Amino acid sequence: MELRTRILPKMLNSEVEAYLEHNDIIFVSVGTVELHGGYPLDSEAVISEAFALEMAEAADGLMLPGLQYFYAGATASGRGTTQVSVRQGIDYLSAIAHSLLRQGFKRQVYMSFHGPAMMTCSPMVRDFYDETGVPILYIDLATQMGKAAQSMAGNLGDLGPEAMLKFMRMFHGVTLGSYDKLGRLEDVPLVTGYQHQTPQSCARFNDILNLSAQSGSVGYCFQEHSDHMSTIDLPDEAARAALAAEGREVIAQTVKQMDPAHIVAQLRNLNEYNRLTNEKFPWTPSARNTRTV
Numbered sequence: 166m167e168l169r170t171r172i173l174p175k176m177l178n179s180e181v182e183a184y185l186e187h188n189d190i191i192f193v194s195v196g197t198v199e200l201h202g203g204y205p206l207d208s209e210a211v212i213s214e215a216f217a218l219e220m221a222e223a224a225d226g227l228m229l230p231g232l233q234y235f236y237a238g239a240t241a242s243g244r245g246t247t248q249v250s251v252r253q254g255i256d257y258l259s260a261i262a263h264s265l266l267r268q269g270f271k272r273q274v275y276m277s278f279h280g281p282a283m284m285t286c287s288p289m290v291r292d293f294y295d296e297t298g299v300p301i302l303y304i305d306l307a308t309q310m311g312k313a314a315q316s317m318a319g320n321l322g323d324l325g326p327e328a329m330l331k332f333m334r335m336f337h338g339v340t341l342g343s344y345d346k347l348g349r350l351e352d353v354p355l356v357t358g359y360q361h362q363t364p365q366s367c368a369r370f371n372d373i374l375n376l377s378a379q380s381g382s383v384g385y386c387f388q389e390h391s392d393h394m395s396t397i398d399l400p401d402e403a404a405r406a407a408l409a410a411e412g413r414e415v416i417a418q419t420v421k422q423m424d425p426a427h428i429v430a431q432l433r434n435l436n437e438y439n440r441l442t443n444e445k446f447p448w449t450p451s452a453r454n455t456r457t458v
Contacts (some may be wrong), residue, residue, distance in 0.1 A: 190226030200243025203359035203396030215343030224425035342412025359396035
């Protein structure tokens with residue numbers, strides 16, 4: 166189906182209804198507005214949106230942007246950071262998921278580059294299945310980009326500092342490439358002076374911070390703004406454009422490696438698997454909450 170745009174809020178209602186006559190896929194980006202070094206506060210939201218749009222284009226889906234006020238985490242020490250509690254985020258995102266299902270989007274894929282988004286998205290995804298019997302998916306983009314980087318640059322852990330520097334350049338390229346994909350590259354200012362090599366102020370607590378995944382181990386906030394995020398120098402427009410071009414290639418390769426068509430096909434297959442499971446075990450929450458009484 167030829168679409169004028171795949172970004173849901175830019176579509177006419179009639180265009181959405183025509184799409185839903187033949188498909189039911191939506192990719193939902195989940196971001197933050199937070200302290201981010203020399204990048205705009207919405208950079209992780211923009212990365213999530215760019216990946217979601219790339220996925221939608223590859224899998225004949227639509228994309229829902231604009232969900233960017235969620236739990237930020239340790240960056241709450243920055244006065245530009247908008248902090249929403251994890252519980253509030255779960256409830257809000259759940260309301261969005263239920264609305265999308267009522268609208269006809271039976272295959273929903275939630276995506277975020279923000280590490281702590283796992284604490285919001287994963288509980289919502291699991292509870293949503295128990296409530297509706299419909300499996301929806303959460304993709305941690307930072308993890309997926311790391312996998313793609315390893316395939317493109319070899320085993321980063323074995324190649325030492327040079328490989329890690331290459332990985333960091335890929336990360337900065339993805340940030341700029343995301344703004345470029347969304348037609349917003351000029352929103353990233355030309356900056357210098359945001360690169361730093363000093364350890365994070367909280368580094369002495371890494372022994373307990375690393376006892377759980379990402380930011381889910383213990384409560385804290387960064388004591389220094391430089392703790393998040395060391396930003397590559399962007400002295401002129403040419404440097405910004407070159408890095409953005411590199412980043413768009415990384416985005417494309419990461420999405421290709423994830424294989425969006427396979428993902429959405431597997432969601433359909435999983436739905437049938439779950440139906441049979443519910444028939445076998447009718448006391449499961451997903452079976453009890455969705456059966457006709």
